[in-house]
Amino acid sequence: MKILNFGSLNYDYTYQxxxxxxxxxTLASTQLxxxxxxxxxxxxxxxxxxxxxxxxxxxxxxxxxxxxxACSREGIDVGYIRRVEGKSGHAIIQVNPKGxxxxxxxxxxxxxxxxxxxxxxxxxxxxxxxxxxxxxxxLVDVLIEKAFRKGMKIILNPSxxxxxxxxxxxxKVHTFLIxxxxxxxxxxxxNPEQMLWRIHQRYPDxxxxxxxxxxxxxxxxxxxxxxxxxxxxxxxxxxxxxxxTFTGYYLAGVCKGNDRREALRTACGASALAVMKKGAAMxxxxxxxxxxxxxxx
Ligand code: RIB
Numbered sequence: 375m376k377i378l379n380f381g382s383l384n385y386d387y388t389y390q391x392x393x394x395x396x397x398x399x400t401l402a403s404t405q406l407x408x409x410x411x412x413x414x415x416x417x418x419x420x421x422x423x424x425x426x427x428x429x430x431x432x433x434x435x436x437x438x439x440x441x442x443x444a445c446s447r448e449g450i451d452v453g454y455i456r457r458v459e460g461k462s463g464h465a466i467i468q469v470n471p472k473g474x475x476x477x478x479x480x481x482x483x484x485x486x487x488x489x490x491x492x493x494x495x496x497x498x499x500x501x502x503x504x505x506x507x508x509x510x511x512x513l514v515d516v517l518i519e520k521a522f523r524k525g526m527k528i529i530l531n532p533s534x535x536x537x538x539x540x541x542x543x544x545x546k547v548h549t550f551l552i553x554x555x556x557x558x559x560x561x562x563x564x565n566p567e568q569m570l571w572r573i574h575q576r577y578p579d580x581x582x583x584x585x586x587x588x589x590x591x592x593x594x595x596x597x598x599x600x601x602x603x604x605x606x607x608x609x610x611x612x613x614x615x616x617x618x619t620f621t622g623y624y625l626a627g628v629c630k631g632n633d634r635r636e637a638l639r640t641a642c643g644a645s646a647l648a649v650m651k652k653g654a655a656m657x658x659x660x661x662x663x664x665x666x667x668x669x670x671x
């Protein structure tokens with residue numbers, strides 16, 4: 375089974391701030407760091423660092439060589455990343471002293487995917503292969519439709535959430551990976567149990583993984599059976615890419631044939647390590663670090 379991640383690649387401009395800037399306010403930041411990121415790129419790196427071969431497809435602009443190189447260095451297959459005119463995507467990220475972030479996105483090349491390119495890439499994959507999608511690129515609905523027709527397993531991290539996602543053929547999704555905010559937006563419920571139940575009722579053929587930050591993670595299978603795994607309590611310095619780390623490590627566990635509980639625990643360990651480091655892709659741990667962390671328990 376091959377894994378294709380059709381997703382975004384961004385340059386991240388991360389500003390350290392005393393608090394998130396408010397409407398009408400001008401705020402001096404205390405530090406700026408520029409790195410490679412994007413939910414797509416981060417999730418490919420997490421899969422690669424967890425020991426999985428991943429094919430990344432997407433678009434970068436004329437300035438995108440560093441993004442491609444960042445993937446290549448990890449052993450990710452970059453043969454399906456195309457270059458288009460204009461700028462690559464970027465993100466302006468504020469991080470406050472609690473390690474919380476808020477992100478402003480510029481889609482750039484990430485919004486220039488075409489049906490022709492999708493057909494060209496999907497032609498190289500077959501039934502049973504997995505496709506991982508986030509919501510930072512255009513044509514997510516087309517990708518769901520075409521990948522489903524091919525018999526690929528669709529894994530969707532609907533992040534960042536937009537209402538228009540609910541109009542897509544989400545019944546075709548094999549697994550949703552969502553956080554609490556996305557869970558609320560998808561279900562209209564406040565309580566995690568109710569969220570899972572509503573989403574399960576609406577998409578009974580899908581598995582649902584709901585991450586709840588410090589409260590851990592829940593998994594609901596197609597029979598509606600729920601398992602919960604607690605989070606590791608660590609001091610966060612930067613939560614950017616924690617969700618991406620979780621997604622990559624969870625899928626890696628599933629691909630290796632681990633049972634769901636073990637895959638969830640490993641992914642929780644990996645994302646706990648990620649929040650203890652600054653940055654996005656650079657904060658994603660390698661499998662050896664995760665194993666050592668899990669052994670300590
Ligand atoms: O999930 C973190 C990512 O979100 C950042 O790397 C940034 O690029 C935004 O896409």
